[in-house]
Amino acid sequence: MTATVTLPPPLHLPRAAPKRVLAVGAWLKNTAGLLDGDRYTASALHGDLGTPDACAALEASVEALVRDARGPIDAVAHDLHPDFHSTRLALHWADRLGVPAIGVQHHHAHLSVVQAERGLDGPLLGLALDGVGLGTDGTAWGGELLRLDPDGGVERLAHLPPLALPGGDVAAREPWRLVAAVLHGLGRGDEIEARLAPVVGAAAAQGVRGMLARGLNCPVSTGAGRWFDAAAGVLGLSVRQREEAEAAVALERCAAAWLARHPEGVVGVGPRVREGDGGGLTGGLGMWALMEALLALDVHDADARGRGAALFHWALADALADATLAAATRDGLHEVALGGGCFFNRLLSQRLTARLTAADLRVHRPLAVSCGDAGLALGQAWVAAAMTATASRNHLSTET
Secondary structure, X not given: OOOOOOOOOOEEOOOXXXXXXXXXXXXXXXXXXXXXXXXXXXOOOOEOOOOHHHHHHHHHHHHHHHHHOOOOOOEEEEEOOOOOHHHHHHHHHHHHHOOOEEEEOHHHHHHHHHHHHHOOOOOEEEEEEEEEEEOOOOOEEEEEEEEEOOOOOEEEEEEOOOEEOOOHHHHHOOHHHHHHHHHHHOOOHHHHHHHHHHHHOHHHHHHHHHHHHHOOOOOEEOOHHHXXXXXXXXXXXXXXXXXXXXXXXXXXHHHHHHHHHOOOOOOOOOOOOOOOOXXXXXXXXXXXXXXXXXXXXXXXXXXXXXXXXXHHHHHHHHHHHHHHHHHHHHHOOOEEEEEOHHHHOHHHHHHHHHHHHHOOOEEEOOOOOOOOHHHHHHHHHHHHHHHHHHHHHXXXXXXX
16 A cells, blocks of 8 residues: 655746656655646655665655646656666656656756756756766766756766776775875875875775776766865865765865965965866866875864865865856856755855856856755756657657
């Protein structure tokens, strides 16, 4: 017997979607949603889909959303990752309803939340920053500059450089592994054991060095969250994380405390690289050069550690701003969307927004739903509605 699910009141959008779409969210902080004209109804938060209870709650919510629809559903939207329970559920319901199942890239969905909430009907730029999401090339993304078009199209313009994750997903929980990846990426792999053995033990440090040297179980990711973790590790603020985003929060707190004592900010924000050096976003600061600067600091000196944390935030914000401004100038665009869990970070958000608005760009971020994965289903639904409407128009034009 299916549990009774009470849905919250719908969110009213400034512009109606062209198709009615059910969206099932992703893996972390899962919610589902129904986009129905100018109404968007979100389910309760189910949490991460790593437990049977969370999966069952999602299934019950989807049934309730289908019953709540005011007419036939035109498509079911889901994340690109094929192994998520939400993806499998989307395929099941698409087959049951006889409609298309549409995979929407994770970061495209984050940014399309803003399109839906603000009723933006023209092309725009978007910065999507989070821990991870499967990209269209099969690799892990998470530090992306995208161009979004109103028909559901998207183009990847630039991204943070890929960082190796020794041990795969475990690297997201153990920032010391990312310190090793940074040293290896800088050609300083012979420093890994000297720097990390006193912290994690000689065997662990030696093992990770070997993995990196041989490229074994070291997938790469452009995720901004992993660069935050790496910076926190380099500055000695986090070795292992007990909770999600613990390292990033420690890094932000350290930076905020230093900036409170130094209101002038970080003078001489950081080393920049030429376009093509492979260090960072086009036209922006090289992440590898930034890591070199952080590695040179005395992390036992609290003031130096604080300055390094502030430097990371300001330099990353400036790199993102530079790349966005270059794209805006090239394409004549004035709207910028911000999405992804890294925008819970106030220092990054404020610095980046200030840079963009000073250049007369209009900056938008989610308001009524989360900028993180809990709001993702709205973006999935909005993209799928646009894609389905475009496909319908193309089909009609072909027939005539």
